[in-house]
Amino acid sequence: xxxxxxxxxxxxxxxxxxxxxxxxxxxxxxxxxxxxxxxxxxxxxxxxxxxxxxxxxxxxxxxxxxxxxxxxxxxxxxxxxxxxxxxxxxxxxxxxxxxxxxxxxxxxxxxxxxxxxxxxxxxxxxxxxxxxxxxxxxxxxxxxxxxxxxxxxxxxxxxxxxxxxxxxxxxxxxxxxxxxxxxxxxxxxxxxxxxxxxxxxxxxxxxxxxxxxxxxxxxxxxxxxxxxxxxxxxxxxxxxxxxxxxxxxxxxxxxxxxxxxxxxxxxxxxxxxxxxxxxxxxxxxxxxxxxxxxxxxxxxxxxxxxxxxxxxxxxxxxxxxxxxxxxxxxxxxxxxxxxxxxxxxxxxxxx
Amino acid sequence: xxxxxxxxxxxxxxxxxxxxxxxxxxxxxxxxxxxxxxxxxxxxxxxxxxxxxxxxxxxxxxxxxxxxxxxxxxxxxxxxxxxxxxxxxxxxxxxxxxxxxxxxxxxxxxxxxxxxxxxxxxxxxxxxxxxxxxxxxxxxxxxxxxxxxxxxxxxxxxxxxxxxxxxxxxxxxxxxxxxxxxxxxxxxxxxxxxxxxxxxxxxxxxxxxxxxxxxxxxxxxxxxxxxxxxxxxxxxxxxxxxxxxxxxxxxxxxxxxxxxxxxxxxxxxxxxxxxxxxxxxxxxxxxxxxxxxxxxxxxxxxxxxxxxxxxxxxxxxxxxxxxxxxxxxxxxxxxxxxxxxxxxxxxxxxxxxxxxxxxxxxxxxxxxxxxxxxxxxxxxxxxxxxxxxxxxxxxxxxxxxxxxxxxxxxxxxxxxxxxxxxxxxxxxxxxxxxxxxxxxxxxxxxxxxxxxxxxxxxxxxxxxxxxxxxxxxxxxxxxxxxxxxxxxxxxxxxxxxxxxxxxx
Numbered sequence: 001x002x003x004x005x006x007x008x009x010x011x012x013x014x015x016x017x018x019x020x021x022x023x024x025x026x027x028x029x030x031x032x033x034x035x036x037x038x039x040x041x042x043x044x045x046x047x048x049x050x051x052x053x054x055x056x057x058x059x060x061x062x063x064x065x066x067x068x069x070x071x072x073x074x075x076x077x078x079x080x081x082x083x084x085x086x087x088x089x090x091x092x093x094x095x096x097x098x099x100x101x102x103x104x105x106x107x108x109x110x111x112x113x114x115x116x117x118x119x120x121x122x123x124x125x126x127x128x129x130x131x132x133x134x135x136x137x138x139x140x141x142x143x144x145x146x147x148x149x150x151x152x153x154x155x156x157x158x159x160x161x162x163x164x165x166x167x168x169x170x171x172x173x174x175x176x177x178x179x180x181x182x183x184x185x186x187x188x189x190x191x192x193x194x195x196x197x198x199x200x201x202x203x204x205x206x207x208x209x210x211x212x213x214x215x216x217x218x219x220x221x222x223x224x225x226x227x228x229x230x231x232x233x234x235x236x237x238x239x240x241x242x243x244x245x246x247x248x249x250x251x252x253x254x255x256x257x258x259x260x261x262x263x264x265x266x267x268x269x270x271x272x273x274x275x276x277x278x279x280x281x282x283x284x285x286x287x288x289x290x291x292x293x294x295x296x297x298x299x300x301x302x303x304x305x306x307x308x309x310x311x312x313x314x315x316x317x318x319x320x321x322x323x324x325x326x327x328x329x330x331x332x333x334x335x336x337x338x339x340x341x342x343x344x345x346x347x348x349x350x351x
Numbered sequence: 352x353x354x355x356x357x358x359x360x361x362x363x364x365x366x367x368x369x370x371x372x373x374x375x376x377x378x379x380x381x382x383x384x385x386x387x388x389x390x391x392x393x394x395x396x397x398x399x400x401x402x403x404x405x406x407x408x409x410x411x412x413x414x415x416x417x418x419x420x421x422x423x424x425x426x427x428x429x430x431x432x433x434x435x436x437x438x439x440x441x442x443x444x445x446x447x448x449x450x451x452x453x454x455x456x457x458x459x460x461x462x463x464x465x466x467x468x469x470x471x472x473x474x475x476x477x478x479x480x481x482x483x484x485x486x487x488x489x490x491x492x493x494x495x496x497x498x499x500x501x502x503x504x505x506x507x508x509x510x511x512x513x514x515x516x517x518x519x520x521x522x523x524x525x526x527x528x529x530x531x532x533x534x535x536x537x538x539x540x541x542x543x544x545x546x547x548x549x550x551x552x553x554x555x556x557x558x559x560x561x562x563x564x565x566x567x568x569x570x571x572x573x574x575x576x577x578x579x580x581x582x583x584x585x586x587x588x589x590x591x592x593x594x595x596x597x598x599x600x601x602x603x604x605x606x607x608x609x610x611x612x613x614x615x616x617x618x619x620x621x622x623x624x625x626x627x628x629x630x631x632x633x634x635x636x637x638x639x640x641x642x643x644x645x646x647x648x649x650x651x652x653x654x655x656x657x658x659x660x661x662x663x664x665x666x667x668x669x670x671x672x673x674x675x676x677x678x679x680x681x682x683x684x685x686x687x688x689x690x691x692x693x694x695x696x697x698x699x700x701x702x703x704x705x706x707x708x709x710x711x712x713x714x715x716x717x718x719x720x721x722x723x724x725x726x727x728x729x730x731x732x733x734x735x736x737x738x739x740x741x742x743x744x745x746x747x748x749x750x751x752x753x754x755x756x757x758x759x760x761x762x763x764x765x766x767x768x769x770x771x772x773x774x775x776x777x778x779x780x781x782x783x784x785x786x787x788x789x790x791x792x793x794x795x796x797x798x799x800x801x802x803x804x805x806x807x808x809x810x811x812x813x814x815x816x817x818x819x820x821x822x823x824x825x826x827x828x829x830x831x832x833x834x835x836x837x838x839x840x841x842x843x844x845x846x847x848x849x850x851x852x853x854x855x
């Protein structure tokens with residue numbers, strides 16, 4: 001019921017944003033109807049569009065729930081972009097150097113890249129534990145380090161000499177994740193991880209402790225939970241998810257190598273998604289699919305209606321603002337209206 | 352004609368909580384009018400409406416027969432209505448007179464504050480009302496009682512005629528309460544009108560001219576203070592007979608459960624607070640009270656026992672286990688803990704009741720089928736049982752504590768902690784801010800735990816409660832145990848003297 005509520009207010013917010021978007025398109029002299037038709041055609045109109053939407057949403061799902069789990073545990077991990085890119089680079093290198101055969105290699109790469117992403121996130125946890133450094137700042141700063149570290153590694157030690165841009169060599173063919181009718185299997189891996197995460201947070205003692213730490217850290221500490229240790233675990237787990245998202249980009253994407261800019265905006269989109277999904281794992285995953293739709297549909301808007309693809313980013317930002325405000329407006333005025341009608345009822349009963 | 356008349360006041364808090372229903376309240380000039388009622392009865396809401404902090408959903412307010420709209424506290428002050436809140440609103444680093452004139456400064460040329468005029472006026476005021484207050488003292492150095500006086504002085508300086516006191520005695524010692532009452536009476540003589548909100552029926556009977564009793568958002572009765580007794584009032588407040596006195600079964604205490612040896616705590620952050628060579632013990636089946644004015648080391652003792660802070664020296668044993676350096680988690684198998692700040696430490700207000708009631712229980716294997724998992728079916732069974740057993744009024748186990756009244760929130764904590772079955776119970780202000788009905792309930796549960804053979808350390812600012820429940824009482828002052836007293840022999844006043852340092 002509660003998560004249905006979150007999804008419904010989310011959808012209403014999205015409808016408002018699309019209206020605002022239509023206005024912006026109109027102001028620029030384009031036809032909103034044509035633009036949104038192209039958005040639909042390329043995002044959902046055919047089987048190919050649907051699969052491209054799902055493929056686009058795969059990394060978003062993972063970074064989204066990474067942010068959602070961190071924020072709902074009162075851990076301000078804003079390092080998804082860095083953790084993702086570190087995971088991606090690890091996967092690219094492992095995919096080139098690892099001697100293991102097929103499936104076994106894939107699993108090893110995914111798990112190891114996730115762990116490396118998790119360890120990278122744990123740096124912020126350790127700094128918090130040892131020096132009480134605010135994890136919001138450290139994770140943000142670690143994004144820059146990850147950016148330039150991976151760029152350096154892809155430009156010098158691991159550069160593919162045949163490439164014109166900083167990029168590593170392509171991973172072995174046997175590690176490519178297969179597609180079924182255009183739908184890449186990495187999507188199923190993401191869904192599987194969503195279910196596992198949901199289970200961990202709901203049924204593990206640790207998951208319960210994380211959530212209670214999110215509600216009230218003093219309460220959980222006095223109740224006998226080790227908040228410091230839990231913070232480390234949340235950092236590691238959410239870093240693992242972002243690192244895994246990066247690895248899936250390499251193994252399941254189209255490039256199969258680490259190229260400058262491969263992380264795109266997936267990390268930050270994850271942070272936005274957790275806001276739209278109100279930190280719920282399932283809700284965030286649902287809206288990740290929608291953002292995936294915007295990404296694939298945005299290509300259509302650019303092709304068919306010549307609306308720049310940056311417009312989708314404007315739309316995303318509008319969605320975040322409007323979903324959050326719709327939610328507050330609904331609960332605020334909903335409560336006020338209820339209170340007013342209740343007053344009328346009670347006063348009448350006394351007259 | 353009444354001085355203040357509140358007519359047909361309704362207040363519905365969004366979304367649908369009825370706080371006040373057809374309330375008619377009138378106040379005569381120059382009276383001391385007490386407002387009593389259980390928590391959630393609506394007394395604070397009613398007074399907040401009068402003070403402009405809350406707007407009524409329906410209804411009118413008249414002053415001297417003229418209808419007025421009070422939209423904000425500054426409106427209220429202009430109408431001559433002021434309120435002394437439970438939490439003081441003072442700037443600690445300011446001098447007393449600076450706090451008083453803040454917002455109403457009179458200036459000389461170039462905006463320079465006219466200090467002499469302010470001090471003269473305030474000196475005249477303090478003399479007239481018999482306040483013993485150093486106007487040049489820094490506020491943070493003052494005792495709680497003195498800070499309360501500063502709050503009152505603020506209102507008098509703003510020339511209010513009606514002073515609303517929101518549970519002013521909750522933070523005071525018996526001696527300080529006496530003094531406050533003298534001051535209130537002298538304010539009355541000077542023609543001020545007083546509204547006194549309280550839970551303490553003795554005090555209400557002592558000071559009021561008129562008493563208005565509220566129950567679940569309505570006024571039950573508004574009567575002259577003549578021939579009334581405590582049990583009259585309690586019955587009207589709760590709606591049923593209340594047993595106010597505590598009856599304890601005689602129990603021979605068992606072996607020592609809690610023992611501290613030369614416990615010394617030194618907080619580097621603050622020079623004032625410390626514990627020095629605390630040697631206390633609590634035996635199975637006895638309630639030991641810790642009396643003291645707030646800020647004399649009680650907080651530090653509680654934190655050291657529960658594991659929030661480490662001791663510098665000394666040892667703590669519970670049930671023969673040394674826990675001096677144990678993690679909170681290990682201690683929680685031995686200690687049930689009722690924290691004084693229930694919203695900060697005792698509850699997750701936005702989580703479900705099941706989640707709240709499962710805390711600490713989840714550390715053991717009681718709620719799991721497999722070691723690292725929680726079996727929510729078991730947790731729900733536990734929660735349902737506790738809800739029934741402790742009569743917690745809620746919409747079910749998925750309700751959130753933020754929707755519950757203070758008394759029910761406290762019952763949630765009691766239910767969780769007492770069902771842990773730990774040998775030692777650490778109770779820090781277990782009835783603070785609760786209403787008569789809930790207090791009776793909490794006392795009974797505590798006594799039941801005593802009969803079960805638990806060792807109980809009780810910290811309470813309410814001396815009546817402390818003395819009636821405890822088998823032995825330690826008095827703490829300046830971080831030292833000053834004396835151990837027997838509540839059957841020593842009176843409340845004697846304990847108060849030890850607390851203040853009048854007796855050594």
